[in-house]
Amino acid sequence: MPRRLWARAGLVALVLAVSIWYLYPLRETINLGLDLQGGIHLMLGVEVDKYVAAQVERTADDLENGLERKGVAVKRVARDGLSTIVVELASATNWNDALTVAAEFGSFEVGERDDKAGRFTLVMQERQVAQLRDDAVRQAVETIRNRVDQFGVAEPTIARQGGDRILIQLPGVQDPDRAKALIGKTALLEFRLLDARTPVEQALAGRVPESSEVIYQRRVDRETKTESRQPYVVQKRTLLTGGELTRAEVQADPNAPGNWQVAIEFTATGARVFGDVTEQNVGGHLAIILDGNLYSAPRINERIPGGRAVITGQFTVEEARDLAIVLRAGALPAPVAILEERTVGPSLGADSIRQGIIAILGSGIVVFIFMLFYYRLSGLIADVALVLNLVILLACMAAFGATLTLPGIAGIALTIGMAVDTNVLIFERIREELRVGKTPRAAIDAGFHRALRTVIDTHLTVMVTAAILYNFGTGPVKGFAVSLFVGLAASLFTAYFFTRLLFDVLYMGRRKLQAISI
Amino acid sequence: MIQLFGSPSFNFIGRRRLAYLLSAVLMVIGLGTLAVRGLRYDIDFTGGTLVQVRFEQPPSVATIRAGLARIQLGESIIQEFGDEREYIVRLPLTTTSPEELTKRITTGLAQEAGLGEFEIRRIEFVGPQVGRDLQLQALYAVLFGMVGILIYIAWAFKSLKGGVAAVVAVVHDIVICLGALSITGREFSLPVLAALLTIIGYSVNDTIVAYDRLRENRGKYSQKGKSFAEQLNDAINQTLSRTVLTALTTFMSATILLVFGGKVLEDFAFVLAVGVVTGTYSTIYIAGAIIVDWTYGVEDRAARRKKAVAKA
Numbered sequence: 001m002p003r004r005l006w007a008r009a010g011l012v013a014l015v016l017a018v019s020i021w022y023l024y025p026l027r028e029t030i031n032l033g034l035d036l037q038g039g040i041h042l043m044l045g046v047e048v049d050k051y052v053a054a055q056v057e058r059t060a061d062d063l064e065n066g067l068e069r070k071g072v073a074v075k076r077v078a079r080d081g082l083s084t085i086v087v088e089l090a091s092a093t094n095w096n097d098a099l100t101v102a103a104e105f106g107s108f109e110v111g112e113r114d115d116k117a118g119r120f121t122l123v124m125q126e127r128q129v130a131q132l133r134d135d136a137v138r139q140a141v142e143t144i145r146n147r148v149d150q151f152g153v154a155e156p157t158i159a160r161q162g163g164d165r166i167l168i169q170l171p172g173v174q175d176p177d178r179a180k181a182l183i184g185k186t187a188l189l190e191f192r193l194l195d196a197r198t199p200v201e202q203a204l205a206g207r208v209p210e211s212s213e214v215i216y217q218r219r220v221d222r223e224t225k226t227e228s229r230q231p232y233v234v235q236k237r238t239l240l241t242g243g244e245l246t247r248a249e250v251q252a253d254p255n256a257p258g259n260w261q262v263a264i265e266f267t268a269t270g271a272r273v274f275g276d277v278t279e280q281n282v283g284g285h286l287a288i289i290l291d292g293n294l295y296s297a298p299r300i301n302e303r304i305p306g307g308r309a310v311i312t313g314q315f316t317v318e319e320a321r322d323l324a325i326v327l328r329a330g331a332l333p334a335p336v337a338i339l340e341e342r343t344v345g346p347s348l349g350a351d352s353i354r355q356g357i358i359a360i361l362g363s364g365i366v367v368f369i370f371m372l373f374y375y376r377l378s379g380l381i382a383d384v385a386l387v388l389n390l391v392i393l394l395a396c397m398a399a400f401g402a403t404l405t406l407p408g409i410a411g412i413a414l415t416i417g418m419a420v421d422t423n424v425l426i427f428e429r430i431r432e433e434l435r436v437g438k439t440p441r442a443a444i445d446a447g448f449h450r451a452l453r454t455v456i457d458t459h460l461t462v463m464v465t466a467a468i469l470y471n472f473g474t475g476p477v478k479g480f481a482v483s484l485f486v487g488l489a490a491s492l493f494t495a496y497f498f499t500r501l502l503f504d505v506l507y508m509g510r511r512k513l514q515a516i517s518i
Numbered sequence: 519m520i521q522l523f524g525s526p527s528f529n530f531i532g533r534r535r536l537a538y539l540l541s542a543v544l545m546v547i548g549l550g551t552l553a554v555r556g557l558r559y560d561i562d563f564t565g566g567t568l569v570q571v572r573f574e575q576p577p578s579v580a581t582i583r584a585g586l587a588r589i590q591l592g593e594s595i596i597q598e599f600g601d602e603r604e605y606i607v608r609l610p611l612t613t614t615s616p617e618e619l620t621k622r623i624t625t626g627l628a629q630e631a632g633l634g635e636f637e638i639r640r641i642e643f644v645g646p647q648v649g650r651d652l653q654l655q656a657l658y659a660v661l662f663g664m665v666g667i668l669i670y671i672a673w674a675f676k677s678l679k680g681g682v683a684a685v686v687a688v689v690h691d692i693v694i695c696l697g698a699l700s701i702t703g704r705e706f707s708l709p710v711l712a713a714l715l716t717i718i719g720y721s722v723n724d725t726i727v728a729y730d731r732l733r734e735n736r737g738k739y740s741q742k743g744k745s746f747a748e749q750l751n752d753a754i755n756q757t758l759s760r761t762v763l764t765a766l767t768t769f770m771s772a773t774i775l776l777v778f779g780g781k782v783l784e785d786f787a788f789v790l791a792v793g794v795v796t797g798t799y800s801t802i803y804i805a806g807a808i809i810v811d812w813t814y815g816v817e818d819r820a821a822r823r824k825k826a827v828a829k830a
Binding site: 035043045176177180337338339340341342343344345347348351352355356358359362363366367370371373374406407411413416417418420421424425428431432435450453454457458460461462464465466468469471472480481484 | 572638640644647658659663666708716718722727730734756764768770771774778780782
């Protein structure tokens with residue numbers, strides 16, 4: 001064989017070797033999509049505006065405190081709309097002082113002003129609003145990743161998707177309710193005091209003091225599945241949040257056998273606050289509230305030093321474990337809503353794999369036989385090229401860590417059909433050249449040469465479509481686009497370059513080539 | 519050597535009026551069905567909840583409906599899926615959360631005595647916003663796909679006419695595929711969208727092979743004195759074996775997917791099979807014919823203008 005031929009054969013061997021290296025062992029290298037192995041797919045929307053609103057409210061509180069410290073009497077400081085704070089002074093006399101205080105809040109600008117009425121608004125800068133929204137999603141992704149890691153899922157996908165969405169894929173997880181509760185829980189833990197001065201009946205009748213609210217304790221009886229709701233009147237002021245936690249562990253509840261509780265430990269700061277609060281409120285009740293649901297309201301018998309507490313709530317061991325996870329992983333910055341949810345059971349996944357493989361094998365075999373029958377030896381060459389194409393395609397998917405989905409399998413089946421097209425194009429061209437009386441060798445040369453331009457054109461256009469599909473599609477369509485794109489790229493190599501090589505090896509060595517089998 | 523055609527010389531372009539008529543009829547049927555029956559969108563596009571249940575024994579739709587009626591969901595769409603033991607229940611968008619819905623469905627079906635054991639195999643919930651976004655994405659994907667093709671052909675063949683004709687052929691194929699989807703009462707789902715986009719690629723692929731041949735032939739001695747229509751007709755004939763062979767293999771692949779690929783791939787394969795046929799046809803008759811009539815139209819107008827100038 002001439003040297004050029006050796007070099008080309010070497011390249012093919014190299015590609016094949018690298019492919020097999022990536023593919024070995026097959027079971028571990030190819031990621032199966034959720035539709036094939038079962039699992040949960042979730043699309044969450046982070047309610048970013050709630051986060052912005054909460055930040056603006058906090059600033060409003062800071063501003064009010066700042067004004068009071070400066071001796072400016074205020075009538076009202078409150079959030080108005082998403083990112084605006086309305087300030088109403090008791091009188092217009094302190095107008096300038098008020099503006100000086102307001103100027104300290106750098107990310108806000110003064111909007112409307114009415115110095116006679118002593119009223120002005122502060123508007124958060126658009127840039128800052130955008131930044132906060134971004135922060136909210138970023139934090140949410142981090143928190144959720146933390147929770148999923150602690151939950152123990154093999155190869156989860158947690159990715160931000162455009163603006164305010166988070167895509168979560170949990171392969172193999174079969175209990176969607178539990179997974180969703182774990183991921184979607186805001187997990188805002190609050191410690192507040194019960195309002196002992198307002199009787200519950202009075203509060204339920206609608207006469208609640210400005211500083212308090214009614215919060216329910218919901219309990220589901222494990223046997224009868226009935227839900228009970230008990231109202232409590234709780235002060236609105238939050239003394240401590242879950243942000244001050246360092247530890248959260250599951251323990252058996254010593255007072256109720258069969259029930260579990262979560263033991264928590266505060267940071268140094270949290271422990272000090274907790275100690276002070278319990279000292280000042282001996283005899284009162286401390287309400288432990290998670291996401292607006294009151295879990296327990298134990299009586300404070302004495303100052304609790306050391307910053308340890310337990311959350312009881314008739315938990316099962318799983319509930320307690322999940323609660324401990326969310327408390328450790330931290331609260332979500334804003335509530336999340338489930339926009340899309342797909343759960344595939346493992347048996348359905350197995351069925352899909354079986355059918356997909358049957359289909360792909362079927363279409364492969366039919367095309368194989370057809371080529372062999374129609375083009376004889378050249379058909380066999382095309383078939384070998386086809387096998388190489390499949391190997392490279394799968395190896396590329398393994399190398400990129402791409403996921404094989406059911407539409408992806410369809411894309412592969414389609415690639416088989418299209419890869420054959422390239423060989424058909426070339427072979428038909430060679431036959432044509434033979435018909436006009438060229439020698440076999442000249443016909444092979446001319447056939448490959450003339451077909452090249454067309455082959456490139458056709459591959460490029462379909463690859464353009466595949467790329468567009470990838471950019472605009474979601475989940476399953478993306479899978480299809482990936483395998484189509486990679487399959488076509490591989491087909492350029494196998495159906496043209498590799499087939500040519502085989503032709504050259506077969507025919508170029510011979511002195512007198514009488515006929516070729518095509 | 520087995521050959522489909524030796525040296526074919528069918529007069530494709532000459533019969534283009536007949537093809538226009540056929541295409542017009544198909545398009546009218548397609549568009550008419552789309553207008554009257556519309557497209558049934560999958561929950562991917564509309565939003566809603568889908569629950570796939572597999573029963574131990576084949577149930578009747580009436581029993582399933584009775585079970586769902588217990589939980590006030592008797593109006594849901596219930597479809598057999600794949601085989602007689604497997605069913606899909608579709609619920610429109612509600613304010614109830616998906617987990618709550620699933621729980622209610624499970625209890626409702628469990629209470630119905632005639633149903634026996636069952637397994638919930640798949641739950642899909644798509645919120646309204648996601649569905650709307652996806653509809654837009656689908657539209658963009660198709661539109662940008664065609665723009666991409668137009669630009670590529672116009673650039674590679676230095677022929678805007680060729681690009682436009684190819685895109686018209688693609689639109690023709692899409693309308694017919696959608697019409698076939700609507701007539702057979704199949705749903706427009708994500709895999710169907712993927713199939714449509716593949717058909718766009720396929721249809722263009724075919725057209726390009728013919729254009730390529732036309733470009734290559736130009737300037738050759740044998741083409742001297744031939745009209746543009748004859749040149750194009752030659753190009754189509756010369757590539758005919760390849761066109762038909764490829765159409766055959768792709769059509770076979772699609773048919774096998776249709777038969778063996780399972781319910782999930784069925785609609786995808788159906789669109790593909792229809793698309794391969796119309797894609798091959800439209801290469802010859804739509805893309806080719808339009809470019810001929812367009813070229814002649816331009817030449818006619820130029821000739822008339824010349825005449826008008828000469829008279830004056």
